[in-house]
Amino acid sequence: MTTDAHSAPSRRVAIPATNPRVYEALVALQAAAADGVDAELAELIKIRASQLNGCAYCLHMHVSDAVALGVSDSKLHMVAVWREAPHFFTAQEMAVLEFTEAVTRLGDRGVPDDVYARAAEHFDTHTMGQLLATVIMINTWNRIAVTSRYAAGGDERRARAGRLNRP
Known part of the structure; x- marks a missing residue:
């Protein structure tokens, strides 16, 4: 079934329920990406990417997480x-x-050398990899949440995990 952007979806996939192995692999990758990344920086990444991707679910979640961290x-x-x-x-x-x-x-112009260099001025190579992984993961979660039409404020992650730094 199809719907327009303003009506409720009738049959959207919910990866945690329909594909639990995929979901658990993503959760494990998220945990690995977060390892050693400053929590406030991670939330800024997640907030900005969620804004750009139009993901209200993730935006609501990560603004709440940032507030809890004291941002x-x-x-x-x-x-x-x-x-x-x-x-x-x-x-x-x-x-x-x-x-x-x-x-x-990425489609706009890739990651320009000057942008990468400005970030690399502040972080070692390992941390740059962790930051890149954090950006990749929130983009993945945004795509899942937007495609599945997760409702902002319906934080299923907290219900399952009960803690910060989970998808």
Whole structure:
């Protein structure tokens, strides 16, 4: 069955229920990606990618997670317009947001060398790999949530896991 963007889907896949091995593999990959990444930076990555991908479910979840970590409301309100509000962010955070945008929007122009270099100024090679994996994972979760039409505020992850840094 098909639906338009404004009606309820009648038969959408729910990966955790229909494909539990795939879901558990993604959860394990998410945990590996998060290892050693600053939790606040990870949430900024997840928020920005979710904004770009139009994923209300993940955006709601990760703004809530960021609030729980103590990220200020002022900073969270400025993530979408970080270039116009640089005084809310550190140089490291801005480099990560720019890197997140480039990786999320690969089709636009790939990841330009200057964008990669600005992020790499703040992190060693291992951490750059972890940040890249974090961006990749949130893009994966965004695609699952948007395709499956998960409802914002219906945080199934918390019901299953009961903790932060899970998809």
